[in-house]
Amino acid sequence: MTSLYALCDCNNFYASCERVFDPALNGKPVVVLSNNDGCVIARSSEAKELGIPMGQPFFQIRNLVESGQVRAFSSNYTLYGDMSNRVMQTLAQFTPNLEVYSIDECFLDLGDFYSIDLQAYAWEIKNTVWRWTGMPVSLGVAPTKALAKLSNKLAKKSGKANGVLVLTDPNHIRKALEITKIDDVWGIGGQYAAFLKKRNILTAYDFTNLSESWVKQHMTIVGLRLLKELRGEACLELEEVAPPKKGICTSRSFGKRVNSFNDIQEATATYAARCARKLRRQKSCARLVTVFVTTNQFSANDRQYYNSKTICMPVATNSDLELTYYANIALKAIYRDGYFYKKSGVMVTEIVPENQVQLDLLDIVDREKHSKLMEVIDELTDRFGRSKVRVATQGTDNSWQLNSNYKSPCYTTKIKDLQQVWMA
DNA sequence: TCTGGGGTCCTAGGACCC
DNA sequence: TCTGGGGTCCTAGGACCC
Numbered sequence: 378m379t380s381l382y383a384l385c386d387c388n389n390f391y392a393s394c395e396r397v398f399d400p401a402l403n404g405k406p407v408v409v410l411s412n413n414d415g416c417v418i419a420r421s422s423e424a425k426e427l428g429i430p431m432g433q434p435f436f437q438i439r440n441l442v443e444s445g446q447v448r449a450f451s452s453n454y455t456l457y458g459d460m461s462n463r464v465m466q467t468l469a470q471f472t473p474n475l476e477v478y479s480i481d482e483c484f485l486d487l488g489d490f491y492s493i494d495l496q497a498y499a500w501e502i503k504n505t506v507w508r509w510t511g512m513p514v515s516l517g518v519a520p521t522k523a524l525a526k527l528s529n530k531l532a533k534k535s536g537k538a539n540g541v542l543v544l545t546d547p548n549h550i551r552k553a554l555e556i557t558k559i560d561d562v563w564g565i566g567g568q569y570a571a572f573l574k575k576r577n578i579l580t581a582y583d584f585t586n587l588s589e590s591w592v593k594q595h596m597t598i599v600g601l602r603l604l605k606e607l608r609g610e611a612c613l614e615l616e617e618v619a620p621p622k623k624g625i626c627t628s629r630s631f632g633k634r635v636n637s638f639n640d641i642q643e644a645t646a647t648y649a650a651r652c653a654r655k656l657r658r659q660k661s662c663a664r665l666v667t668v669f670v671t672t673n674q675f676s677a678n679d680r681q682y683y684n685s686k687t688i689c690m691p692v693a694t695n696s697d698l699e700l701t702y703y704a705n706i707a708l709k710a711i712y713r714d715g716y717f718y719k720k721s722g723v724m725v726t727e728i729v730p731e732n733q734v735q736l737d738l739l740d741i742v743d744r745e746k747h748s749k750l751m752e753v754i755d756e757l758t759d760r761f762g763r764s765k766v767r768v769a770t771q772g773t774d775n776s777w778q779l780n781s782n783y784k785s786p787c788y789t790t791k792i793k794d795l796q797q798v799w800m801a
Numbered sequence: 802t803c804t805g806g807g808g809t810c811c812t813a814g815g816a817c818c819c
Numbered sequence: 820t821c822t823g824g825g826g827t828c829c830t831a832g833g834a835c836c837c
Contacts, residue, residue, distance in 0.1 A: 412824065413823070452823090479819045481819080514825075566817050567817095568817090597816085597829055629824080
């Protein structure tokens with residue numbers, strides 16, 4: 378039995394999300410900015426044509442935005458997450474087995490659909506997603522996940538394919554491998570691409586002609602799997618349920634330079650509480666908490682400082698109160714006066730399922746009470762929004778918070794924002 | 802030439818992804 | 820003035836054990 382996968386990928390996802398709710402943006406260059414309005418993380422095709430690269434610092438294109446040539450948006454993850462759910466639910470109509478690979482990508486297992494007209498089926502998927510959600514997508518269909526990825530990339534690039542490419546014929550697969558540059562292969566990053574090019578491996582096809590032992594020796598077992606996948610042998614399985622995360626991190630750059638302990642303390646407590654909430658959402662607890670702080674690496678004038686501290690807590694927890702408490706102790710251990718800080722973060726690791734926490738006989742925390750309190754806090758947060766209820770250390774001033782000066786309304790999730798659209 | 806040998810666990814670091 | 824924020828897996832090498 379041969380395998381068959383489709384990779385469905387939203388075109389310019391964040392930019393397209395902004396467009397769905399504001400058709401006036403159609404045909405115009407649109408960019409979406411990272412947190413803190415720092416740099417460009419998504420571009421509409423018109424913005425790409427203007428030559429705006431991924432990751433370009435926003436201040437370098439601010440003039441284009443202010444002169445009206447480009448529309449810029451601060452990232453609005455609530456909106457994007459909701460749009461993503463709508464797209465995935467639509468895709469679920471077309472196969473019982475799918476893997477949500479990222480916020481804008483999904484693998485569909487088309488297992489034994491070889492007998493149907495795949496070209497027509499792929500077009501039906503694309504058209505249905507468009508009709509139901511307003512999201513433009515591209516589809517690549519092939520016998521393995523790596524080939525489906527490659528096929529998807531070609532579907533996007535080729536005017537003839539127009540967003541849908543089915544690669545099942547061996548001759549077509551070979552042709553596709555030949556015209557795919559080695560740097561465009563899924564799983565080949567900058568380091569490996571440079572390494573391979575030096576040895577005159579320039580295309581995906583060149584790569585498939587390497588020996589298994591050579592690839593394994595130089596690129597580990599990960600490279601070997603990729604080699605087999607590109608040759609048509611499926612090695613990567615569909616992961617239908619996301620495994621629980623082994624580490625959870627919340628970190629942000631500050632909206633401005635920060636040099637007061639109080640501000641960093643508030644930010645760090647807020648990040649710790651957010652980690653706790655992420656833990657509760659996946660029904661886990663963590664034993665280790667790490668706090669790090671850093672100054673602005675891009676600043677030539679400021680004195681630089683980076684440090685981190687990990688604390689092993691007596692009992693694995695997912696309580697806001699405990700995590701903010703220990704994060705604060707860690708922060709005090711590494712904080713030094715006299716620096717301008719740019720970023721801090723909290724990481725939790727050694728994660729275990731909530732119901733498998735090792736208890737400690739000397740434990741003085743009333744865990745029953747904490748867990749009930751967290752339940753209430755989560756409910757209030759769901760209803761009234763983030764940080765309406767919080768630990769005192771999180772503060773009320775929050776002058777350290779990020780810049781987000783170009784945010785679109787949360788069209789899909791907030792009544793107030795919906796009204797704004799209706800009134801307009 | 803040849804310095805005992807083999808197993809496990811942990812960590813740091815390097816590669817990749819979106 | 821201004822440069823994102825998450826994650827994963829794999830390997831090498833050291834510590835430790837018998």
